[in-house]
Amino acid sequence: MAEEFNTDSMLSVYLYENGQLLEKLEGIILEKQDESFDDSDINEIFRIMHTIKGSSGMMMYENIAKVSHKLEDVFYYLRESHPDDVPHEELVEKVLAVSDFITEEIDKIKDGEDPDGDESELLDDLDEFLGRLKGEIKTQGIRLPKPNKSEEPTQFYITPVAEDDSHFYRIVIHYRNDTQMSNIRAYSATYALKEIAEDLLFTPDDILSNEASADVILNEGFHMLLQTKTCKDDVYDLIDSSEAEQITLDEITAEDYGRELMEFGREDGDVPPGAPPIVINLDDDPQAAKDDKKETPSPGDYVVKKKAAGKGKTLAKNQTKQQTIISVNVEKMDALMDLIGELVIAEAVVLQNPDLKVPGLELSNFQKASTQLSKITTELQEVIMSMRMMPLTATFQKMKRIVFDASRKLGKDIELEIIGENTEVDKNIIEHISDPLMHLVRNSVDHGIEENVADRIALGKSAKGKITLMAKNEGGKVFISVKDDGKGLSKEKLYKKALQNGLIDNKPISDFQEKEIFQFITLPGFSTKEQVTELSGRGVGMDVVVKNIQDIGGRLDIESVEGSGSEMTLMIPLTLAIINGIVVQVGNSFFVIETASIKEFVRLTEESMIQEPSGEEYIVIRGECYSFIRLNERYNLSESSTKVDDGIVVVLDHEGRQVCILIDKLLQEQEIVVKPIPSYIKKVKGLSGCTQLGDGSIALILDIGGLIQNEERR
Amino acid sequence: MKILLAEDDFASRKFMDKMLSHYGECDVMVDGEEAVDAFMMALEDDEPYDLACLDVMMPVMDGYQVLKAIRNIEAQKGISEDKRVKVIMTTALNDERNVKMAFELGCEAYAGKPIDVEKFEKVLKKLELI
Numbered sequence: 095m096a097e098e099f100n101t102d103s104m105l106s107v108y109l110y111e112n113g114q115l116l117e118k119l120e121g122i123i124l125e126k127q128d129e130s131f132d133d134s135d136i137n138e139i140f141r142i143m144h145t146i147k148g149s150s151g152m153m154m155y156e157n158i159a160k161v162s163h164k165l166e167d168v169f170y171y172l173r174e175s176h177p178d179d180v181p182h183e184e185l186v187e188k189v190l191a192v193s194d195f196i197t198e199e200i201d202k203i204k205d206g207e208d209p210d211g212d213e214s215e216l217l218d219d220l221d222e223f224l225g226r227l228k229g230e231i232k233t234q235g236i237r238l239p240k241p242n243k244s245e246e247p248t249q250f251y252i253t254p255v256a257e258d259d260s261h262f263y264r265i266v267i268h269y270r271n272d273t274q275m276s277n278i279r280a281y282s283a284t285y286a287l288k289e290i291a292e293d294l295l296f297t298p299d300d301i302l303s304n305e306a307s308a309d310v311i312l313n314e315g316f317h318m319l320l321q322t323k324t325c326k327d328d329v330y331d332l333i334d335s336s337e338a339e340q341i342t343l344d345e346i347t348a349e350d351y352g353r354e355l356m357e358f359g360r361e362d363g364d365v366p367p368g369a370p371p372i373v374i375n376l377d378d379d380p381q382a383a384k385d386d387k388k389e390t391p392s393p394g395d396y397v398v399k400k401k402a403a404g405k406g407k408t409l410a411k412n413q414t415k416q417q418t419i420i421s422v423n424v425e426k427m428d429a430l431m432d433l434i435g436e437l438v439i440a441e442a443v444v445l446q447n448p449d450l451k452v453p454g455l456e457l458s459n460f461q462k463a464s465t466q467l468s469k470i471t472t473e474l475q476e477v478i479m480s481m482r483m484m485p486l487t488a489t490f491q492k493m494k495r496i497v498f499d500a501s502r503k504l505g506k507d508i509e510l511e512i513i514g515e516n517t518e519v520d521k522n523i524i525e526h527i528s529d530p531l532m533h534l535v536r537n538s539v540d541h542g543i544e545e546n547v548a549d550r551i552a553l554g555k556s557a558k559g560k561i562t563l564m565a566k567n568e569g570g571k572v573f574i575s576v577k578d579d580g581k582g583l584s585k586e587k588l589y590k591k592a593l594q595n596g597l598i599d600n601k602p603i604s605d606f607q608e609k610e611i612f613q614f615i616t617l618p619g620f621s622t623k624e625q626v627t628e629l630s631g632r633g634v635g636m637d638v639v640v641k642n643i644q645d646i647g648g649r650l651d652i653e654s655v656e657g658s659g660s661e662m663t664l665m666i667p668l669t670l671a672i673i674n675g676i677v678v679q680v681g682n683s684f685f686v687i688e689t690a691s692i693k694e695f696v697r698l699t700e701e702s703m704i705q706e707p708s709g710e711e712y713i714v715i716r717g718e719c720y721s722f723i724r725l726n727e728r729y730n731l732s733e734s735s736t737k738v739d740d741g742i743v744v745v746l747d748h749e750g751r752q753v754c755i756l757i758d759k760l761l762q763e764q765e766i767v768v769k770p771i772p773s774y775i776k777k778v779k780g781l782s783g784c785t786q787l788g789d790g791s792i793a794l795i796l797d798i799g800g801l802i803q804n805e806e807r808r
Numbered sequence: 809m810k811i812l813l814a815e816d817d818f819a820s821r822k823f824m825d826k827m828l829s830h831y832g833e834c835d836v837m838v839d840g841e842e843a844v845d846a847f848m849m850a851l852e853d854d855e856p857y858d859l860a861c862l863d864v865m866m867p868v869m870d871g872y873q874v875l876k877a878i879r880n881i882e883a884q885k886g887i888s889e890d891k892r893v894k895v896i897m898t899t900a901l902n903d904e905r906n907v908k909m910a911f912e913l914g915c916e917a918y919a920g921k922p923i924d925v926e927k928f929e930k931v932l933k934k935l936e937l938i
Contacts, residue, residue, distance in 0.1 A: 154931070249911050250917040250935075251917065251920075252917060252919035252924055254902060254919075254922050396866075
C-alpha cells in the first residue's frame with residue numbers, strides 16, 4: 095500500500111519537509127557535539143522543533159507532535175534564560191533521541207503504517223531533564239521566563255483512506271439487430287457503471303433524449319470510456335449482457351484514455367489525473383522547480399459547469415498540471431544507459447565500416463553527416479551521465495553520525511573533517527561505496543585513533559583525534575579518502591600476522607614493499623586487533639571492502655606512517671560504462687588506452703634503451719628514465735615489431751607514476767563502451783575490460799594501474 | 809450542533825449526510841450558491857451553523873469561493889474568530905497547493921476523499937464540536 099499512500103501530495107510534502115529538517119538538525123548537533131550551542135544554534139533547533147510540531151499536529155501525528163513540542167520547550171528555556179552549565183553532552187543525547195524517534199515514526203508513515211511509537215518514556219525523560227534545567231536556572235538566580243505558550247494547531251489535514259489506482263477501460267457493446275429500444279439498454283448499462291465510475295463517457299451521448307440514437311447504437315455499437323478502481327471482471331459483470339451480441343472490454347493506459355477522450359470530442363479534453371503530462375527537468379537549476387507558482391489555484395477554478403448528459407464534470411479552469419521534476423525508476427535509467435552504450439558501438443560500426451575503406455570513394459557528405467551523428471551521441475551520453483550524477487553529501491552526512499556514535503561508544507575524542515562533499519558521482523557508485531566507506535571510517539575510529547590520549551600526547555599530537563574524509567574528481571576518477579592521525583600501520587606486526595595466518599609464503603620481510611605489506615590487511619581472514627570489539631575487528635571486513643570496490647572497477651590504496659596515521663584512498667572511475675580511449679595495435683591484437691592516462695607518444699631508437707642484466711628494460715626520454723613494458727612479450731603476441739625503432743613508445747601516467755609501453759600502430763581515438771572481461775580470462779593482469787570495435791573485432795582495455803603494479807612486483 | 813453540508817455528488821452527499829447526522833442536524837445543499845444562501849439565512853435567523861462541510865468541485869460556486877464568501881460575510885458582520893463557523897473542506901483535490909490555499913482562505917480542516925471517518929471524528933473533537 096505504501097506507494098498509493100504516498101500519492102497523497104500533502105503527505106509527501108510533510109515527509110519531505112520533515113526529512114530535510116531532521117537532516118539539518120542532525121547536522122547542527124554533530125557539528126557542535128563537543129562545544130556548547132551558541133544562540134543561533136539554539137534558535138535554529140527551536141525553530142526546527144516548532145515547525146515539526148506544527149506540521150505533525152496538522153497531519154494529526156500526535157506522538158511526533160508531543161515529542162517535538164517537549165524538545166521545543168527545552169530549547170525555549172535555553173533561549174530565554176541563557177543558563178550556564180548546561181550539561182551539553184546530555185542535551186545532545188536528548189536531541190538525538192528525539193530525532194531518532196521522529197525518524198522512526200516517519201519511516202513508518204512512509205511505509206504506509208500508522209506512527210504508533212510510544213512516546214511516553216521519551217517524554218518523561220525530557221520532562222525530568224527540563225525539570226533539572228529549570229532548577230538550574232533558578233539556582234543561578236535567573237528569573238524563569240513565562241512558560242512557553244503553545245498554540246494548539248487550529249487547522250487539520252485529514253489524509254484520505256489509501257486506495258487502489260484507477261484503471262481505464264474502453265467498452266464497446268454491439269446489440270443484436272432486432273433489439274428493441276437499444277438506447278434504453280445502453281442507458282441501463284451506463285447506470286450500472288456509474289456506481290463504480292470515477293469518470294464515464296459514452297457515445298452517442300443523447301441516448302435518453304433522442305430516440306434516433308437507438309439506430310445509431312444498433313449500427314455502430316455503443317461506445318464507452320470508463321475510469322474506475324474496479325477490476326475488469328467486475329466491470330464485465332455489471333454490464334447487462336442480454337440482447338448484446340458482442341461486448342468488448344479492453345483495459346487501456348491512462349495516456350490512451352486521455353487521447354481517446356479527445357477523440358470523443360470532449361471539448362475540454364482534460365487529462366485524467368492518472369496521467370499528468372510529464373516534463374523532465376534537465377536543468378540543474380533548482381529554481382525551476384519553484385517557477386510553477388503561477389499555477390497556484392484560486393477560488394473559482396473548480397466551479398462545475400452545468401452537467402451535460404453523459405458527460406463528466408467540467409471545470410471552469412482546466413487544470414494543466416505541470417510537473418517539472420519526476421522520479422524515474424533506476425532500472426529504466428540503467429536500461430537507457432545500456433542502450434546508449436549499444437548506440438555508441440553501433441555508431442562505431444557504421445562509421446568505421448570496412449565497406450567505406452574502398453580507395454577513391456567520395457565520402458565528404460558522409461563525413462559531414464557522421465560528424466553530426468557523433469556530436470549527438472556524445473551529447474546524449476553527457477545528458478544521461480548528468481542525470482545519474484548525485485553529490486556525495488548524503489553519504490558523507492551518514493559518516494558524521496557513524497563517527498559520532500562510534501567515538502562515543504569507545505570513549506575516544508574524535509573530530510571529523512569533511513572536504514569536497516559536493517563532489518558528484520554516478521548513482522550506482524554511491525550505492526556501492528556507502529558500505530565500504532562506512533567500514534573504513536569505523537576502522538579509523540576503532541583501530542586508527544589511539545585508545546590512550548596519553549599515547550597521543552607523548553607523540554606530540556593533539557589530544558583530540560582527527561579523521562578527514564575527502565572526495566575529489568580527477569582525471570575521470572573519483573578519489574575518496576579516509577585519513578586519520580592515529581597509530582598508523584605497523585609493518586612488522588602486519589608481516590608477522592600474515593605469516594602466522596599463513597596468508598603469505600615464508601619470505602623475509604625485506605622481500606616485500608611497503609605498499610604490499612599494507613595490502614595484507616585486505617586479505618581474507620586477516621585481523622590484527624587482538625580483541626574483537628563491538629564495532630569492527632572480526633576479520634571480515636577489509637577483504638569485503640576491497641571486493642566491493644573492485645566490483646565497480648575501483649581500487650583501494652593504503653598509505654601509512656607508523657605513529658602518525660594512515661590514509662585509505664578509494665579510487666573509482668567516475669562513470670562505469672563509457673570512456674574516451676585510443677585504440678592501438680600490437681601484432682594482431684587491439685588494445686584500448688584511456689586517453690586521460692596517456693602523456694605522450696614518441697618514436698625512439700634503440701640507443702635510448704637500457705637493459706639490465708636481470709632482463710629488466712628501461713628507456714631514457716629527455717634524460718628521464720622510465721620502466722619499459724613490451725606488450726607483445728607480456729601477452730605473448732607474435733608478429734609484432736620487437737625493435738623500438740619500428741614501433742611507437744607510449745608514455746603512460748598513473749597517479750604520478752610513469753611507465754612506457756611499446757606498440758606497433760596507432761589506430762584512432764573513440765568513445766569506448768566498457769564491457770566486463772569474461773570470467774575465464776579475468777586472471778589476466780593489467781586489463782580492466784574489453785570493447786567491440788567498429789569492424790566487429792574485440793579490443794582489450796589496458797588497466798594502467800594494474801600494469802604498473804604488475805611491473806613493480808616482478 | 810447545526811451542520812451545513814454542500815456536496816453536489818449524490819453518493820458523497822448521502823454518505824456525508826449519514827455520517828454527520830450522528831453529530832447534529834444536517835442541512836444538505838447541492839451547489840455552492842445554495843450553501844452561501846443557507847449560511848446567510850441561518851445568520852439572519854440568528855441560528856448560525858457550527859460546522860460547514862464543503863465540497864470543492866460544485867456547480868455555480870466552488871468550495872473555495874463558498875469558503876471565501878462565508879469568511880467575508882462573517883468579517884463584515886463582525887463575528888469574532890472564535891465564534892465563526894468551523895469549516896472542513898471535503899474533496900479529492902488534495903494537491904498541496906490546493907490545501908495551502910484553503911488554509912489561507914481560513915478553513916479549519918481539509919479532508920481528503922475518501923474520508924477517513926476515524927480521523928474526521930478526531931478533528932471534530934479537536935475543534936471542540938463534539
